[in-house]
Amino acid sequence: MDEIVQEFLVESHENLDQLDRDLVALEREPGSRDLLASIFRTIHTIKGTSGFLAFGKLEAVTHVGENLLARLRDGKMSMTPQTTDVLLAMVDTVRDLLGAIEAGGDEGDIDVAPVVARISAVLEGRAEAAVVETTTAVPAVPVVPAVPVVPVPDATAEAEPTEESPHRRTVAESSVRVDVELLDTLMQLVGELVLTRNQIVRQASHQDDVDLVRSAQRLNLIASELQEGVMKTRMQPIDNLWAKLPRVVRDLGAQCGKTVTLAMVGKETELDRTLLEAVKDPLTHLVRNSVDHGLERPEARVAAGKPAEGVLTLRAYHEGGQVVVEVSDDGAGIDPERIAAKALERGLRTSAQLAETSPNDILQLVFLPGFSTAAAVTNVSGRGVGMDVVRTNIEAIGGTIEIDSVLGRGTTCRLRIPLTLAIVPALTVECAGDRYAIPQVSLLELVALDADRAADAVEDVNGASVHRLRGSLLPLVRLADLLGVESDRSDGHVVIAVLQAEGRRFGLVIDRVLSTEEIVVKPLVTQLKAIGAYSGATILGDGTVALILDVQALARRVLNSDVLEQERVADTGARPVVDESLRLLVAGLGGDRKVAIPLSSVTRLENFPTSGVEHIGGREVVQYRGGILPLVRLSSFYGTLSDRTDDELVVVIYTVGSRSVAIVVDEIVDIVDGGGDLQADVTAHGVLGSTLVRDRVVEVLDVRAAILSADPMFYEASEVDLRPELQEAM
Amino acid sequence: MSTRLVTFTLDGHLYGVDVASVQEVLRGQPQTRVPLAPQSVAGLINLRGQVLSAVEMRARLGLPDRAADQEAMLVVVRVAGETIALLVDSIGAVVDVEEEQFELPPDTLTRASREFLHGAYKLEGQLLLALDVERAVAA
Numbered sequence: 001m002d003e004i005v006q007e008f009l010v011e012s013h014e015n016l017d018q019l020d021r022d023l024v025a026l027e028r029e030p031g032s033r034d035l036l037a038s039i040f041r042t043i044h045t046i047k048g049t050s051g052f053l054a055f056g057k058l059e060a061v062t063h064v065g066e067n068l069l070a071r072l073r074d075g076k077m078s079m080t081p082q083t084t085d086v087l088l089a090m091v092d093t094v095r096d097l098l099g100a101i102e103a104g105g106d107e108g109d110i111d112v113a114p115v116v117a118r119i120s121a122v123l124e125g126r127a128e129a130a131v132v133e134t135t136t137a138v139p140a141v142p143v144v145p146a147v148p149v150v151p152v153p154d155a156t157a158e159a160e161p162t163e164e165s166p167h168r169r170t171v172a173e174s175s176v177r178v179d180v181e182l183l184d185t186l187m188q189l190v191g192e193l194v195l196t197r198n199q200i201v202r203q204a205s206h207q208d209d210v211d212l213v214r215s216a217q218r219l220n221l222i223a224s225e226l227q228e229g230v231m232k233t234r235m236q237p238i239d240n241l242w243a244k245l246p247r248v249v250r251d252l253g254a255q256c257g258k259t260v261t262l263a264m265v266g267k268e269t270e271l272d273r274t275l276l277e278a279v280k281d282p283l284t285h286l287v288r289n290s291v292d293h294g295l296e297r298p299e300a301r302v303a304a305g306k307p308a309e310g311v312l313t314l315r316a317y318h319e320g321g322q323v324v325v326e327v328s329d330d331g332a333g334i335d336p337e338r339i340a341a342k343a344l345e346r347g348l349r350t351s352a353q354l355a356e357t358s359p360n361d362i363l364q365l366v367f368l369p370g371f372s373t374a375a376a377v378t379n380v381s382g383r384g385v386g387m388d389v390v391r392t393n394i395e396a397i398g399g400t401i402e403i404d405s406v407l408g409r410g411t412t413c414r415l416r417i418p419l420t421l422a423i424v425p426a427l428t429v430e431c432a433g434d435r436y437a438i439p440q441v442s443l444l445e446l447v448a449l450d451a452d453r454a455a456d457a458v459e460d461v462n463g464a465s466v467h468r469l470r471g472s473l474l475p476l477v478r479l480a481d482l483l484g485v486e487s488d489r490s491d492g493h494v495v496i497a498v499l500q501a502e503g504r505r506f507g508l509v510i511d512r513v514l515s516t517e518e519i520v521v522k523p524l525v526t527q528l529k530a531i532g533a534y535s536g537a538t539i540l541g542d543g544t545v546a547l548i549l550d551v552q553a554l555a556r557r558v559l560n561s562d563v564l565e566q567e568r569v570a571d572t573g574a575r576p577v578v579d580e581s582l583r584l585l586v587a588g589l590g591g592d593r594k595v596a597i598p599l600s601s602v603t604r605l606e607n608f609p610t611s612g613v614e615h616i617g618g619r620e621v622v623q624y625r626g627g628i629l630p631l632v633r634l635s636s637f638y639g640t641l642s643d644r645t646d647d648e649l650v651v652v653i654y655t656v657g658s659r660s661v662a663i664v665v666d667e668i669v670d671i672v673d674g675g676g677d678l679q680a681d682v683t684a685h686g687v688l689g690s691t692l693v694r695d696r697v698v699e700v701l702d703v704r705a706a707i708l709s710a711d712p713m714f715y716e717a718s719e720v721d722l723r724p725e726l727q728e729a730m
Numbered sequence: 731m732s733t734r735l736v737t738f739t740l741d742g743h744l745y746g747v748d749v750a751s752v753q754e755v756l757r758g759q760p761q762t763r764v765p766l767a768p769q770s771v772a773g774l775i776n777l778r779g780q781v782l783s784a785v786e787m788r789a790r791l792g793l794p795d796r797a798a799d800q801e802a803m804l805v806v807v808r809v810a811g812e813t814i815a816l817l818v819d820s821i822g823a824v825v826d827v828e829e830e831q832f833e834l835p836p837d838t839l840t841r842a843s844r845e846f847l848h849g850a851y852k853l854e855g856q857l858l859l860a861l862d863v864e865r866a867v868a869a
Contacts, residue, residue, distance in 0.1 A: 191779075192779040195779065432765075434762065434763065434765075483765035483766055484765055484766060485765050522780070522781040523781075524781070524783070525783045525812050525814065526812070527767075527768070527771065527783070527868075528764060528767055528771065528783060531764075531766045531767060533765075533766055534764070537762075537774055537781040538781075539776050539779060539781065543760075543776055544760060544762060544776065545761075545762040545773075545774040545775065545776050545781050546762065547762065547764065547774070
């Protein structure tokens with residue numbers, strides 16, 4: 001394409017963003033001569049250049065628009081909503097035309113007559129009765145993709161030269177436009193330099209040559225500065241992203257019948273342009289959410305003692321090597337109870353789980369896939385897709401998202417985004433002789449257990465390993481198992497990298513921790529990306545390639561608890577019971593009495609509120625996951641006195657075939673490998689026998705008898721092969 | 731119209747790829763294996779700071795594994811915007827072939843290798859199999 005046309009397009013896109021902002025601002029201050037003058041100049045410039053470059057349609061539209069603007073500027077007409085609408089329609093048409101020029105080199109087949117007619121109608125003072133369509137019906141999404149340039153911050157926004165030269169430069173003489181691809185290449189080269197620097201510095205540290213060491217140190221410094229400098233050139237102010245939002249907010253507000261003031265703080269905050277692209281959609285989504293269901297309607301606001309006009313605030317700032325972007329509204333806030341009710345209704349959480357979750361953690365449930373609290377589906381939101389996608393997108397670039405809300409006061413969504421993507425701090429680890437890098441953003445802590453401690457500290461919940469980390473259970477996943485390789489660590493030591501992704505924690509068991517270093521992220525070929533385990537590759541100090549683990553993807557693979565649970569339940573039905581009979585759940589029954597329950601049929605451990613116990617036909621039952629479970633109180637079965645007096649029941653959900661019961665115990669003591677044989681010499685009511693658990697004799701519960709005492713029909717429907725002992729116990 | 735092909739051997743057969751798509755030819759490089767990857771992905775190599783995936787052409791074409799003592803050669807090709815290294819047995823000469831020498835793959839060819847071949851050029855005393863690189867390296 002012609003270089004002049006190219007430059008014209010680049011300038012015009014910047015001007016259009018400015019126009020959007022000015023027009024929205026003008027609507028608030030219809031009398032502002034400054035704004036009118038600025039708008040007039042911008043349109044005038046586009047018109048001048050389009051005439052020069054023989055873009056007839058563009059000239060026609062801007063010409064009539066200019067006439068309207070001139071009248072407004074000269075005070076011969078005053079701004080009305082209708083005027084704003086036609087002016088915005090004009091901007092949209094100009095945008096379309098520019099898009100067509102960019103795509104095909106000419107104005108294409110865009111029809112400008114309707115918009116010219118509308119503007120003329122306003123000019124001649126005719127009522128716009130014939131043309132009822134308003135701009136709010138036009139999608140507010142900009143038609144033209146961002147042109148790859150690096151505009152110098154604010155140069156376009158502040159200085160609007162008045163001269164009419166077609167070669168008008170919006171950028172100050174002191175700056176140069178650079179092709180983004182060139183910048184990307186530079187960035188890559190600097191990445192290489194940093195790696196080579198790492199190698200040389202490492203080698204030099206083993207040498208006695210003082211001069212070499214000194215040179216290596218200087219190289220170290222220079223490379224760091226160069227890296228910083230190149231990274232800076234890729235930085236763009238977040239305002240580039242925000243410029244489009246006033247228009248989005250205005251149109252959306254009109255659509256929802258709300259008036260919204262948009263405040264922006266920290267426009268000049270800069271971040272890497274690839275990241276800027278990546279946060280564009282999530283940010284727009286959050287803004288739309290805030291307008292659509294964050295802010296109340298004017299009458300509701302007035303009733304709540306707030307100004308009728310809602311305030312949406314965008315705030316950006318640097319904090320701790322990250323960029324923080326906040327979207328906050330002063331709307332109704334999110335009611336945790338509504339979220340909880342919704343989560344219960346959808347079966348995403350049980351009431352027992354919710355009772356233990358703090359209100360703030362309940363808010364985070366909105367990030368679960370398929371979650372929506374919108375009462376009705378509007379064409380803006382409420383389809384239940386969104387926040388999970390927002391989080392996935394933000395986490396994909398190594399960022400995090402959190403949500404705060406005060407009922408009646410408003411909601412704040414906070415994004416934390418890394419400054420750049422290409423170079424990330426990482427932990428290198430070893431597994432099965434291979435090295436892998438784990439990005440530090442996902443890493444919470446490292447836990448190393450020696451063989452003695454590992455035997456105790458790594459426990460087994462029905463086939464899934466867990467570790468008690470400061471009292472709470474951390475699910476463990478062996479990296480070797482995930483990757484289908486053979487771990488070469490056989491001394492019983494367990495090294496755990498505690499990772500956070502998708503809002504949850506899990507422990508990745510690795511062979512060894514090597515070091516922390518800054519790595520340069522290299523993309524993988526599509527074929528390998530599709531595996532869903534690696535987010536890229538990097539070159540280590542010794543020149544070998546290491547894979548970067550995609551923690552989000554791994555988490556998604558291992559932490560889909562509902563699926564895992566369902567599989568487990570299905571498994572239990574099919575698997576011969578004897579296989580797992582060696583594993584025992586040890587439960588306390590009060591009065592120091594402990595019994596062991598074969599883990600094979602234990603599907604879950606739950607806490608139920610005592611108030612949830614209902615009575616059907618003289619038996620106690622609880623509602624659980626849409627079904628009704630009979631309650632088996634072991635303490636009454638054994639005639640022991642329960643020590644528990646609080647209003648919560650500790651329950652073991654026991655499933656055979658398609659039926660379940662809830663066995664109430666006093667406490668869950670442990671899960672152990674029974675190991676020892678079942679000794680039948682200690683026999684008593686309800687006891688199958690005894691076994692040695694950690695040098696203590698524990699009675700093994702006769703589950704069958706216990707269950708039959710609560711539900712005599714329990715086994716009738718099940719077709720499970722019974723263990724011989726169980727049959728005898730009948 | 732003549733075409734210029736870079737030739738290499740695999741299990742005694744002569745293969746060729748268009749010289750325009752070949753970036754360079756290298757000796758064996760240290761490879762990092764990629765667990766869970768398709769079997770034909772031999773690993774990742776560091777080519778002057780660029781991470782390339784190496785595709786074992788023997789596995790791709792359904793040929794028997796290379797003898798343990800035989801070092802692989804690498805043909806680095808650019809396909810669909812990605813740079814990929816093909817692992818082959820040995821590198822041959824660069825050959826000019828004419829269109830008259832070309833024939834579609836014979837019907838007796840096994841399916842796996844048939845899928846990845848454009849056809850064969852009848853050289854004197856030998857057949858040169860023209861590899862469809864794009865399909866051979868695609869998933």
